[in-house]
Amino acid sequence: MNTDARSFKRLVLPTTLAISLLLSACANMSAEQKGTATGAGIGVAAGAVLGGLIGGRDGATTGALLGGAAGAVGGNIWSKKMEAKRQAMEQATQGTGVEVARTADNQLKLQVPSDISFDTGRADLKPELRTVLEHFGNGLSNDPSLRVRVVGHTDSTGNDTINDKLSVERANSVRNFLVDRGISPGRIEAAGRGSHEPIADNASAENRAKNRRVEIFLREQDKPA
Structure with a gap:
């Protein structure tokens, strides 16, 4: 093993360990901090490897620093x-039974159950x-x-x-309500999935009620949909 390879190895191994410790600490971080930390860790690793391939030990060091900074910005996609x-x-x-969650692609999701959304066979909004x-x-x-997507089921x-x-029709009812409250119609997408995307089997009345739902997503315009 030549000198550059040994130097690169000495840098990458501690860097990998530091990243592991950083990610394990994410459990005690806020959502925004987790995104920043994860992005920074990935950036450090990628920067170190690329920089090391190009410029040996010095290149790996520079690459790790730049990669960490860029990753911290890129990873912080769940904003305050x-x-x-x-x-x-x-x-x-x-x-209310509404489920509020952050999706894997950093959208805010509201899953609204049938008992507070629509009567059977109708698209009129319940009070x-x-x-909500x-x-x-x-x-x-x-x-x-901010952009909104409404999906009826x-x-x-x-x-x-x-x-x-x-x-x-149910998705459009939600969309029209929001438009009436001053949100530009161009910022709201409405779609229907019929019965094609169930979250439970339709063998019982209870499960059919779970499938009759509306999902509302919120995302920032410059973030992936």
Whole structure:
């Protein structure tokens, strides 16, 4: 093994260990801090390897530093604004059955169950859903960086022609409500999935109720959908 290879190995091994320790510490971090730390760790590793291949030990050191900085920025894609919105919606929907979550691709997701969203076979918003949407829409009209996607779902009762149309109508009802609250229609996408994406089998009334749902997603414009 030549001198450059040994030097590179001495740098990469401690770097790898440091990254492992950094990621293990993420359990005690906020969502935003986790994104920053993870991105920094990945950036350090990639920068060290690339820099080492190009410039030996010195190149690996420089690459690790630059990669870590770039990764910290790139990894921090769950912003304070999104985290604040998630916390606000969790508080606003307590006891309603609405599930509030951060998705793997850093969108805020609200899963609204059938008992507070729509009556069977109808696309009219229930009062409980209107209340949820009032909270969800707060401040969105003044922040053009945020985009909304609404997806309607049905159970398997009836045929696809009916269910596909109904799921779209339900998504559009949510979209129209938000538009009436001042959010530009160009910022809201509405789609229906009919009964094609169940989250439970349709063998029981309870499971069919789970499948009759509306999913509402919020993301920042410059983040991946």
